Amino acid sequence: MLIRQKSEIPSSEITPKREYMNRRAFMAAAGAGVAAVAGGRALRGLAKAAPVDAAEQLATVKSPLSTQGLALTPLYDITHYNNFYEFGVNKDDPAKHAGSLRTRPWSIKVEGMVSKKKTFDIDDLLKLRPIEERVYRFRCVEAWSMVIPWAGYSLSEFIKQCDPLPSAKYIEFTSLDDPKQEPLPWDAGIQWPYTEGLRMDEAMHPLTLLTFGMYGEVLPNQDGAPVRVVVPWKYGFKSAKSIVKVKFVKDQPLTTWNLMAPNEYGFYSNVNPNHDHPRWSQKRERVIGAPIWKQLQPTLMFNGYADQVASLYQGMNLDKNY
Amino acid sequence: MKQRWIVALKVVAHAACLGPVAWLLWHLYLSATSDPAALGPDPTHTVTFFTGRGTLRLLVVTLAITPIRRLIPKLSWLIRFRRMLGLYAFFYACLHLMTYVWLYAGFSWAAMVDDISQRRFITAGLAAWLLLLPLALTSTTWSIRKLGGKNWNRLHWLTYAAAITGVIHYWWGVKSGVKTPTTITVVLAILLLARPVLARRSAARKAGVARIPVG
Structure with missing residues (x-):
């Protein structure tokens, strides 16, 4: 041995x-x-x-769903300023430690309310649909923001392949939890594995991206390789990284940060400048990679995607369902 | 300790306290000129934590002087550094406050009033700074004489309150679950608990000395 x-x-x-x-x-x-x-x-x-x-x-095609007219955050900043607690709580920890993550072989297990349980290999997922470049704003709950050219296709395309039952109301994502590949630091304070979830209509929304890359390359490990979701109108932690399992469920799933502090991190966690985090303001954000005197900018409702997604929450009190 | 050595050590202490500020200013200059990434991807955050942690560390060093002197009487001369270190802690606290006023509130009174009334971590931070203010103002030899040693000492107990409030401000400022303020909290707790323990020990010694002849 x-x-x-x-x-x-x-x-x-x-x-x-x-x-x-x-x-x-x-x-x-x-x-x-x-x-x-x-x-x-x-x-x-x-x-x-x-x-x-x-x-x-990654060969990508252009997408009409890409956000236009924004200056991209430099690749170095996107890969050296990360929240990926499996690899440490400091922003530069994931870049230092995520080298131990093995992204092949990799598969996503599909469970729960589906007509048949399935497992998708990452290489088959990459071939499922043409990979699109989608430039999105990215807003962290910690009040900083980036603009990232992701590469992937709408999560809905994948969900169709999963064949969920009509009674499935939510989707739950589970991230890799492997102490051999991840240090799982003591001071992270959250439970492993990392889980996140979306309502089915949110998951089926064309903006919700099953993501394999950025800047025309596969995802760097520290950004959630080899496959993650990106939900551009929600705070960053809703966009689960390094996904190994997808489960279709009837009831709202338990999600990591919501379990940790339900009064601070709601299940919805839509970007909302009118609902402050209990301890800091969400009205403004710091632009990553901008000079220090130009970092501060106002935060937009639904992170600037209100036209596309506001209808999902019609009639809901967003101050209560934060 | 010879005066010559004290002077030399004071030069070293000044350099140790001002060096980081010089580093910060140099990187601010770099980020404005040749290298936009000089202060990292999130320069506001870098400056905030740099000045905030600097304040807490200097406060803790200041609070370490008395227990060290009690434990090792040979190092009594350390008292000659306490005022200077305390003032540097206040200097860092001022830089930290300026960071907030400029980079977070954007010099907007409305934003500041909103923050202070609604966000307890900002309220705690401001309270800690306000607790340090009278200490900095009464740091001159003239005010010690004016107040009298006893009153001056009593007033400077506020240092404990400021340090505790500062650490609470740190805990409230980080995301729930993050435990990075643990180290500074433990060190501060040890320094605060050391005081009554050491005081009792020296009291017991005096009592012991008094009892021996009876036995």
Whole structure:
């Protein structure tokens, strides 16, 4: 046992197969002189990224659901300012420690109120629909914000494949909980595994994104690789990372932060400048990556997506259902 | 301790207290000129925690001087550093307050009144600063003489209140479940509990000395 452990190559030194194949594809394409066919953008990305971190490229198509006219947050900031408590509570901890997360093999188990239990392999999920680039605002409950070019497709496309029963009213996401891959720090104060949930109509909304990448590359580990959800009109913690299980249920699921402090983090947690967190204001936010004297900006209702999503909450008291 | 050494150590202490501020100003300058990322992805947060933690750490160092002197009488000369360290704690607290007024409230009275009335962590922070204010104002030798040693000492018990309020402000400011203020809380608790314990010990010693001849 000991000998075998010793002879094992650290996972950090193994080049993922996909990455390796990608590099070969690039070399072959370049050698054959068909580089132009591969598309200027993907190639530029490959040539730039390969020698540094060899991040895996994702071919994306444009989407009308992408938010226009916003300056993107630099990739460095999106990958070095993270809340991913499985890897530590400080913002720079996930970038330091998430290297131990293994994203292959990976699958999502589908359980609960479905006509048949299923398991989806990550590589099949990547092929299910064309991957779209969706630029979204991202607003954390801690009053900071980013603008991120995610890559993925509407979660509804995946839900259709899951074939949930009509009586399913909510969807519950479970994130990876593996002490061998994650340090699970003592001072995080939350329960593992991390769970989140959405009402079915929220989950089926076209803006809700099943996300595999950002900036045209696969998700970096610290941003929830290999697959997460992104719900752009809700506070960031609603967008569960590194998902291993999806469950369709009848009753509102128990979710991690809501369990931790129900008076501070509601089940809905829609971005709402008119409902302050009990301890700090949600009227303003700090733009990540902006110069210090320009960081402060007003927060928008539903994070600027009111036109698309306000109808989901018609007649609801959003001050009570925060 | 020779005067020469005290002077040298004071120079070191000034450098240790001002060095971080110089670092902060230098990075502010860098972020305004050549390197926008000099203060990290969230510069407001960086400056807030830098000045806030600096205040609490200096307060704790100030409060450590008396127990250390009680435990190790040879280090009694440390008292000559207490006022200076306390004033630096107040200096950091002022920087911290300015960070809030500028970067969070955007110099808006309305935003500040709203925050103070509704958000207990901001109220606690302001209270801690207000508790330090009279201490800073009465730090001159003239005020010690004017107040008289006893009154001055009594007034400066406010340091305990300020430190406790500051730590509460820290706990209320972080997200529920986050336990990063644990270390500073434990250190402060030890320093505060050490006082009655050490006082009783020295009282017992005196009593013991008095009893010995009887035995």
